[in-house]
Amino acid sequence: MDANDGFRELDRQECLRRLARAPVGRIVYTRQALPAVLPVNFGLDQDGAVLVRASASSGLVRAIGGAVVAFEVDEVDAATNSGWSVVVTGAATLVIDLAEHARLLRTGPRSWAPAPKEVFVRIAPELVTGRELVGGRTLYGVHRPS
Secondary structure, three states: OOOOEEEEEEOHHHHHHHHHHHHHEEEEEOOOOOOEEEEOEEEEEOOOOOOOOOOEEHHHHHOOOOOEEEEEEEEEEEEOOOOEEEEEEEEEEOOHHHHHHHHHHHHOOOOOOOHHHHEEEEEEEEEEEEEEEOEEEEEOOOOOOO
C-alpha cells in the first residue's frame, strides 16, 4: 500500500470472510457486447465459490453460462468515510450435476425472487481481490488521524 493512498489491500482469506457476511453482491457480465451489472443475493460454497440461485429462464443465466464474470460486494459508511470492496473474478457455470444441485437446494442460497424453475450458478474464485479505505476524509477534505 502506498502510504498516501489511504487504502489497505485485503488478503484472500479476509476477502472471503467479508464476502460471507454480505447479503447482496453485484454480478458484472456482458450483455449484447456491453457491460451489465445486476444486484443479487448469494452464498458461498466451501471452496469460496460464489453461488447464485436464479430463474432458469432469466436473461442473466442465458448471458453468463460459461463466461468469465466479476462479482463484487462492498460496505460503505458515509458517516465515517470508510468502507471496503471485494471482487471475485472467474468463470460462471451452471450446476448441472444432480447430486450437487440437490445439495445446493438444501444448503445453498435462497433466491429473494423465487421462480418456478431455478438453477444454481457457480462463480469460480480464480482471482479474489479486496481493499479497505482506512483514514477517509472529513467533510472538509482533511485526513483523519489514524
